[in-house]
Amino acid sequence: MENVLNIAVGILLDGLAYGMVLFIISVGLSVTMGLMGFVNLAHGAFAMAGGYVTVSAMSGFGVPFLAALPIAFVVVGAASVLFERLLYARLYRAGELDQVLLTIGLVFMAIAAFTFFYGPSPRPIQVPEFLRGSVDLGFRSLAAYRLFMVVVGAAMVVVLWYGFERTSLGARIRAAVDNRRMAQSVGIDVDRLFTLTFAVGSGLAALGGGLAINIMGLTPTFAIQYLVFFLIVVAVGGAGSIKGPLVAALLLGVTDNAGKYLYPDGGAFFIYAATIALLVAKPAGLYGRE
Amino acid sequence: MSAPILETRDLHKSFGALQVAREINFSLEPGARHALIGPNGAGKTSFVNLITGVLRPSAGRVLLDGKDITRTPQAERARRGIARTYQINQLFRGLSVLENVCLAVGERTGACNNLWRPAGASGGRAVIDEALGLLEALRIEEDALKRVSELPYGRQRLVEIAIALGQKPRVLLLDEPAAGVPSAESHIILEVIEHLPRDIAVLIIEHDMDVVFRFAREITVLVAGAILTQGTPEQIAADEQVREVYLGSEAHG
Amino acid sequence: MAASEHIAATEAAAQYLLRRHRWHWAEALPWLVAIAAFFVFPGYVPLGTQILIWILFALSLDLVLGYAGIVTLGHAAFFGTGAYAAGLLAAKLGWGEPISGLVFAAFCAALVGFVSGWVLLRYHGLTLLMLTLATAIMLYELGNARADLTGGFDGLLGIAMKPLLGAFDYDLYGRTNYVYALAVLFVLFLVARRIVYSPFGQAIIGIRENVRRMSAVGSPVHRRLVTIYTVSAAMAGVAGGLYAQTNAFVTLGALSFERSATVLIILILGGTGRLYGAFIGALVFLLLEDHLAKQSPEYWEFGVGVVLVLTVLFARRGLFGLFEDAGRALARRRK
Numbered sequence: 001m002e003n004v005l006n007i008a009v010g011i012l013l014d015g016l017a018y019g020m021v022l023f024i025i026s027v028g029l030s031v032t033m034g035l036m037g038f039v040n041l042a043h044g045a046f047a048m049a050g051g052y053v054t055v056s057a058m059s060g061f062g063v064p065f066l067a068a069l070p071i072a073f074v075v076v077g078a079a080s081v082l083f084e085r086l087l088y089a090r091l092y093r094a095g096e097l098d099q100v101l102l103t104i105g106l107v108f109m110a111i112a113a114f115t116f117f118y119g120p121s122p123r124p125i126q127v128p129e130f131l132r133g134s135v136d137l138g139f140r141s142l143a144a145y146r147l148f149m150v151v152v153g154a155a156m157v158v159v160l161w162y163g164f165e166r167t168s169l170g171a172r173i174r175a176a177v178d179n180r181r182m183a184q185s186v187g188i189d190v191d192r193l194f195t196l197t198f199a200v201g202s203g204l205a206a207l208g209g210g211l212a213i214n215i216m217g218l219t220p221t222f223a224i225q226y227l228v229f230f231l232i233v234v235a236v237g238g239a240g241s242i243k244g245p246l247v248a249a250l251l252l253g254v255t256d257n258a259g260k261y262l263y264p265d266g267g268a269f270f271i272y273a274a275t276i277a278l279l280v281a282k283p284a285g286l287y288g289r290e
Numbered sequence: 291m292s293a294p295i296l297e298t299r300d301l302h303k304s305f306g307a308l309q310v311a312r313e314i315n316f317s318l319e320p321g322a323r324h325a326l327i328g329p330n331g332a333g334k335t336s337f338v339n340l341i342t343g344v345l346r347p348s349a350g351r352v353l354l355d356g357k358d359i360t361r362t363p364q365a366e367r368a369r370r371g372i373a374r375t376y377q378i379n380q381l382f383r384g385l386s387v388l389e390n391v392c393l394a395v396g397e398r399t400g401a402c403n404n405l406w407r408p409a410g411a412s413g414g415r416a417v418i419d420e421a422l423g424l425l426e427a428l429r430i431e432e433d434a435l436k437r438v439s440e441l442p443y444g445r446q447r448l449v450e451i452a453i454a455l456g457q458k459p460r461v462l463l464l465d466e467p468a469a470g471v472p473s474a475e476s477h478i479i480l481e482v483i484e485h486l487p488r489d490i491a492v493l494i495i496e497h498d499m500d501v502v503f504r505f506a507r508e509i510t511v512l513v514a515g516a517i518l519t520q521g522t523p524e525q526i527a528a529d530e531q532v533r534e535v536y537l538g539s540e541a542h543g
Numbered sequence: 544m545a546a547s548e549h550i551a552a553t554e555a556a557a558q559y560l561l562r563r564h565r566w567h568w569a570e571a572l573p574w575l576v577a578i579a580a581f582f583v584f585p586g587y588v589p590l591g592t593q594i595l596i597w598i599l600f601a602l603s604l605d606l607v608l609g610y611a612g613i614v615t616l617g618h619a620a621f622f623g624t625g626a627y628a629a630g631l632l633a634a635k636l637g638w639g640e641p642i643s644g645l646v647f648a649a650f651c652a653a654l655v656g657f658v659s660g661w662v663l664l665r666y667h668g669l670t671l672l673m674l675t676l677a678t679a680i681m682l683y684e685l686g687n688a689r690a691d692l693t694g695g696f697d698g699l700l701g702i703a704m705k706p707l708l709g710a711f712d713y714d715l716y717g718r719t720n721y722v723y724a725l726a727v728l729f730v731l732f733l734v735a736r737r738i739v740y741s742p743f744g745q746a747i748i749g750i751r752e753n754v755r756r757m758s759a760v761g762s763p764v765h766r767r768l769v770t771i772y773t774v775s776a777a778m779a780g781v782a783g784g785l786y787a788q789t790n791a792f793v794t795l796g797a798l799s800f801e802r803s804a805t806v807l808i809i810l811i812l813g814g815t816g817r818l819y820g821a822f823i824g825a826l827v828f829l830l831l832e833d834h835l836a837k838q839s840p841e842y843w844e845f846g847v848g849v850v851l852v853l854t855v856l857f858a859r860r861g862l863f864g865l866f867e868d869a870g871r872a873l874a875r876r877r878k
Contacts, residue, residue, distance in 0.1 A: 039669060090856060096668060097614045101811055101855045104804060108848030112841045224800070228680060235673040266688020272681035276674060280662060283670040342759065368761035380759070382752040388556055393749045394760040402746040402762065405770075408564035409742045417742070418557045426553070434556035457760055 009140060011258050017146035018215060019253025020153025025208030025226075026233040026245050027160065028201020034177040034240020036194050038088065039096050041103035043205055044230055045110035045223040050076045050206020051213050052114060055123045065128050072210045077203025084198045089191075107223050114220040123218045145214055152211065156204070160242050173197060177240045178289075229256075232271075236278050238285025247286060293356060295320045295491050296341065296372075296461050301350035303340055303515075310336040311347070312516040318461065322491040325506035327499075329535065333515040334495045335377060338463050342374050343367045354461070369398070373459030375450045377466045377495075381438045387449050388434040391421040394456030424452050428482055444475035451482060462486070464494040468501060480504070503527070511535075564740035573822045577725055581718070589717040594829045595724040596785045601810045601821035602728075602735055603778035608807075609815030610739060611771050612751030613664070614672055616803055617679030618779060620659070621652040623798030624682065625780025628652070630699045630787035631692070639705035645727065645784045652780020653773050655682075660772035664765060676800070683798040698794040702787055720789040727785060731778055735818060738774065747771050808851055814861030823862045 029043040050072040057068040083106070091099050131148050134141040164170035176183040176190050184190050209222070216226065233252060237244030252271065259267025278286070294317035303311040310333040318324055326334050339345040341352060343364035351360045359367055382390045392409075395417045396402040408414065425431040428448050433441060438449055447467065454462060467483060468476045483505055486492055496502050502509065502523070509526045511518040513535055519526070526532055580591055600622055607613045625648035632638045632647055663674045686693045693699055706712045711719045738744050749757045750764055758764050787793045796802060805828075813824020836843040858865055 033669070039672065087852070087856075095614075096672070097608070098855050098859070100614065100616070100672070101807070102852055104808075105848040105851030105855065108844050108851065110848075112843075112845035112848065116841045116845075228676065228800075231673055231676070235669055239669065263688070265690065266684055269681060269684040269688055272677045272684060275677045276681065279666070279670055279674055279677075283666050365758045365761050365763055368759055374759060380753055380756040382749055382756065384752055385748070388560060389745065392560070393745060393757070393762075396742050397746065397757070397760050397762045401742040402767075403743065405738050405741050405743040407742070408737070408740045409560065409745050414742065415557075415561065418560055422553050422557060431549075431553050431556075434553065435559060453756070453760065 006140065007261075011261055012254055013142055013150075014146060015254030015257035016250055017149040017153075017253070018257055019250035020149050020156075021208050021212045021215070022229060022233055022253055023208075023246050023249035024153055024156050024211065025205045026230045026237075026249060027156075027242060028198075028204045029230055030234045030237060030239050030241065030245045031173070031177070032194070032198050032201050033234060035173065035180075035190075035197055036092060038092065039099045039103070040088070041100060041227060041231075042083075042106040042110065042223070043103075043202070044225075044227040045107050046076055046080060046202040047205040047209035047212070047226075047230075048110065048114065048218070048220070048222040049079070050203075050209030051218040051222065052118060052123070053206065054210035054213065055118075055125055055218065058125055065125065065131070069207050069210045072206040073203040076206030077199045080202035081195060081199050084195055088198070107227075110223055111220045118220065120220060123213070125213050127214055149211060149215075157242075157246060164242060169196075232275050234285075236275060236285055238288025240289070241285075241287045244285050244287030292320055294318055295322075295355055296493075297353040297356075298341065299351045299353070301337075301340060301352065302348045303336060303345060304348050310515050311340060311350075312514075314350070314512075314515075314517055316510065316517065318491045318493055320460070320491050321489055322493070323505055323507045324491075324493045325502045325509045326493060326495045326512060327497070327502060327509060328512035328518075331514075332512045334512055335465055336515075337512065338374060338465055338493075338495065341461075341463060342372055368457060371457075371460035372463070373454040373457040373461070374463040375454050375465055375467060377469055379443075379446050379450050381446060381449055381453070383439040384437065386435045386437055387425065387430060387441070387452075388418070388421055390438060390449055391424055391452045391456045392417050394453045395420050395424075398457050421456060424455050427455075427485075428452050429478075442475075444471045444478065447471050447479060448482065451479075455486075459490060462490050462492045464492065466495050466497065468496070468498060564736075570819075573819065574729065581721060581725075585716060585718075588721045590829070590833055592717055592721045592724045592789050593786075594825055595721070595728050596782050596789070597806070597809060597825040597829060598821050599724075599728050599731060599785070600779055600782040600806050601813065601825050602732065602818065603775045603782065604806050604810050605815060605818060605821050606735060606738070606771055606775040606778070608810065609817070609820070610744065610751065611747045611768060613768065613772065615675040616672055616800070616807070617675035617677075618775075618806055619798055619800070619802035620675075620679035620682050621656055621776040621779035622783040622786070622802060622806075623679075623686070623795075624655050624776075625649065625652040625783030626787040626793045626797040627686065627693060627699070627783075628780065629784035630702050630793040633703060633788070634699055634701040635692075639703055641704050641707055641723065641788055644704075644788060645781050648780045648784030648787075649777040650780075652783065653777035656776020656780075657769065657773045660769045660776070664768045664772060676803075679798065679803055680800065683795060683800075686795050686798055693795070694793070696795055698792050699787075700792065702791040702793070704788050704791070717789075724785055724789065727781060731781060732818070735778070738771075739818065743767070743770075808847065810861075811854060812850065812861055814863030817863050820861050820863040823866075827862065 025047045029040060032038060032040060053072040053075050054068045057063040057071050058065060063071065087102060091102055127145060131145050133144055135144045135147050164174060172188050172193060176188055176193055180190055229252060233245050233249045237248030255271055255274070259270055296318040298314050298316045301311050301314040314337065326337065328334055336345060340347055343362060347360065351358055353359065354367070354370055354372065359370070382393065399417060401414065401417050422431060422434065425434055428451065430445055430448050430452070433445060438446060441449070451467060464483070468479045471479055480501060483494065494505065506523055508520065509523055510520045511526065511532050518531060518535065519529055521529070577595070581588060604618050607615060628651035629644040629648040632644050638644065659678050663671060663678070666674060687695055704713065707719055707723055713719050746757070746762055746767055750762065750767060754764060783797060786797065809824040809828045810821055812828055813822065814820030832843065835846070854861060
């Protein structure tokens with residue numbers, strides 16, 4: 001009995017850590033989708049790029065892990081602005097199909113490019129000493145890295161919450177998500193706002209991608225492999241919010257972990273069945289509007 | 291006085307704190323020529339949406355021919371005889387004018403249930419002929435094969451009405467039919483409205499008082515979701531309340 | 544306009560709509576090319592068979608995406624269902640008669656299409672996209688979970704087909720399979736063409752163009768969409784069944800996101816909403832893939848991405864649209 005409880009708690013904690021990374025990666029997608037309604041299937045590619053920037057910074061330039069993450073954030077965030085201005089902006093008024101096709105095309109390009117430069121094998125990294133091993137929490141021990149992810153995730157939640165609820169920029173974003181036309185008529189430059197949000201969102205995805213290397217593995221197919229999960233987090237959580245993706249990401253992380261443990265062969269089946277059931281019941285997501 | 295063809299009883303609709311419809315008791319006679327006027331935001335289009343089934347009321351009932359249709363979905367209400375036009379054109383822009391009207395006629399006659407016969411073959415001829423007849427009645431038959439997106443806005447507005455007429459409705463709701471039409475062409479719209487079949491009950495939302503007083507035999511004034519008053523054009527023109535709320539100091543009539 | 548001119552003009556309009564479904568001489572071309580290729584390129588016949596199967600698959604997607612405007616990332620669900628239905632029928636139940644196998648595949652896929660369509664097609668936008676994607680992946684995972692039945696990633700083996708129509712056995716050059724696939728494609732193409740030109744087909748196009756107005760004129764939108772979705776699923780199922788029978792092999796790849804994405808790209812490349820876009824897209828894509836992908840898979844994948852981006856931005860109506868534009872430009876030159 002005690003053993004079962006121990007295992008359950010283990011699955012829960014690991015799942016929470018995993019969910020936090022999913023959240024960090026997906027939150028940008030949620031906000032940009034809520035703001036512009038733009039279906040960006042290449043979001044996973046930005047996360048993947050962040051992973052590779054982290055790898056290169058560490059192995060190529062000897063940058064320590066904790067510094068490599070913000071570098072990934074900045075580099076990918078800045079690069080994403082180019083994509084947004086040159087490509088994405090052309091399709092804001094286009095149908096969803098066009099946006100899906102454009103971003104799928106970008107994903108293919110990304111996978112091919114990264115395979116070419118980094119090869120198809122997984123790229124591991126050496127996390128710093130203090131993040132290896134386990135930490136004694138009192139009632140049980142937890143892998144230090146997992147704890148680190150939870151801490152970073154929680155910090156992100158606080159920063160994002162503060163940014164959204166307490167700053168004027170956040171207020172403007174919330175206004176534009178709520179009613180774009182009205183926001184424009186009160187003088188909010190929605191296009192500039194979107195570029196900024198897109199850059200931050202992609203940067204966060206990159207940061208999450210760097211964090212994810214150690215637990216999800218980094219290969220050039222990362223962009224597509226986990227894309228569905230990012231989409232589920234946003235769709236089930238509710239595009240445009242922060243709370244929704246947080247809840248959905250944590251749920252997904254724990255469920256996927258549990259599934260892998262209990263039904264290693266077909267556990268994923270339940271995730272998709274649950275996604276369908278949730279979306280059918282709440283098409284706008286758990287915390288979505290309309 | 292024959293039984294009303296369309297009725298709403300105690301119709302309420304609110305979105306949270308916002309009440310777009312309050313206790314609306316309204317009836318439309320067969321063959322009516324009824325105008326619905328009121329300031330912007332009074333809830334006129336919402337009222338039409340409640341009648342057509344796009345919005346579900348918070349309370350109250352909608353009746354068609356005495357039968358309760360409050361729970362009936364929009365498409366079913368359309369099949370039972372309620373047609374509407376939109377303030378901003380809702381057309382099939384990529385298709386030709388004739389195809390636009392054929393869709394309405396084809397859905398009504400059940401032709402569109404057929405997966406197998408070409409749209410042109412037997413059965414299809416009847417649909418096409420009826421649609422062409424409507425285009426002729428509205429005098430846009432020369433645009434029959436032109437793409438709707440290529441037409442000037444005034445002609446598009448006529449297609450908007452033609453589609454609704456293709457449903458052979460018993461109740462026709464026109465939402466600002468002349469809106470957006472250049473003043474040089476708006477008389478065409480007015481002529482069309484004047485020559486609508488006598489047996490259709492027509493409710494028209496309008497801001498243009500010329501149109502209202504020329505066309506309507508009965509006027510309802512809606513303010514902040516509730517009916518302020520109803521009456522004949524003469525009564526409404528003389529009504530002090532209406533003048534203050536809506537017509538301002540320059541009253542017509 | 545004089546009265547007689549007037550009547551002539553409206554009659555001309557009526558005649559245009561009445562005659563639109565008639566066969567144009569150029570429509571014989573794809574079939575002539577397919578028959579000619581059989582004799583002129585005997586070495587390419589097996590590839591040709593797969594091209595024909597992809598054409599059928601893309602055609603089924605065109606009904607749903609090009610004509611009805613339903614954006615789906617999970618069309619492989621129906622292809623894969625058909626593939627496993629036909630494959631399991633032959634491998635596990637020993638029923639090797641090919642045509643009845645296809646009928647069974649169509650039926651199974653149609654069932655999945657009907658049930659999923661009935662639930663999903665009430666939604667739109669991101670929700671619908673996610674639901675179609677999740678449905679396909681769910682089936683993929685189901686196939687993975689029951690690898691004991693499906694053979695999982697290693698694949699389903701032991702698909703042995705009886706001679707076609709009892710008389711034509713399968714030769715090493717794949718000729719019987721080619722003719723088989725061509726005949727099936729032809730028949731189902733005729734069905735698709737009829738549906739598209741029917742009043743129902745017009746209503747489907749109307750739903751794509753303005754679903755709000757269709758509802759307002761009394762169209763039973765949900766019913767219409769479920770119908771076309773089911774027909775499309777059946778067709779994709781037949782393509783899957785052909786795939787299983789002609790390859791004598793099925794893997795989970797038949798249900799994968801890659802397959803859904805590929806058929807989507809093929810159709811976009813060729814051109815949606817014209818039926819023949821499926822032909823052009825599949826032919827061009829698969830011939831190029833056959834030549835280029837082996838040499839350098841990264842360059843191929845990168846190229847597909849680039850072409851897709853360029854197509855969406857600059858050639859939205861695909862190759863078929865480009866041909867049409869070229870044709871119109873030529874016609875204007877002649878004047």
